[in-house]
Amino acid sequence: MASSMSGSTAARTVLITGVSRGLGRALAVELSKRGHTVIGCSRTQTKLDSLQSELTSPDRHxxxxxxxxSNSSVEELARVVMEKKGVPDIIVNNAGTINKNNKIWDVPLEEFDTVIDTNVKGIANVLRHFIPLMLPNKQGIIVNMSSGWGRSGAALVAPYCASKWAIEGLSRSVAEELPDGMAVIALSPGVINTEMLESCFGASASPYQTPEAWALKAATMILNLTAADNGASLTV
Incomplete structure (x- = not known):
């Protein structure tokens, strides 16, 4: 990864999807502590309200x-963000979900659709509405959250694996479409003790690192990504 530690000191505006829990919430809190402006979204207003009180300088975010x-929901997000904060410097496409452990033929249709619609179409919706805002200045970093299961297979989570393999391919393809100065990166967070991990691992998820510990490292890495990292598949 091309990085410059001095790059992390400048205040950035960072859009993070899925900030109500887990990695997104921890990353939002960590970035706010470092003086950056967070634009966060989630489906649950009550969880957004509780996060607001945890952020350093809450009025800044x-x-x-x-x-x-929902494409129209993301379109409205882009409109409000431009009106209130301008073009984000960094976008972290973090919103994601996983299926309950099941063989593919036992995964309910609605559950399969929810995984694909959130993990793949959700990112595509953000790219559709925010990349055009970044193009005029030819700058901006987009981080698409992937997974180790986007680079390998695992029984009982085929829908999730399929969605994350899709993100790896989507990220590499979009990287070929961006002008010099911009970058899209697929980032695997490693194995973190989140609600999603607990749904797969049960009690054996507990020894893994917390989202807060992960966010300390992830924030530094993300803030130091540059255009030279375009198309990379990285792991925190």
């Missing part, structure tokens, strides 16, 4: 109720 699965 913008938290909005958005369903990334």
């Amino acid at each position: 913008l938290l909005l109720a958005v369903d990334v699965r």
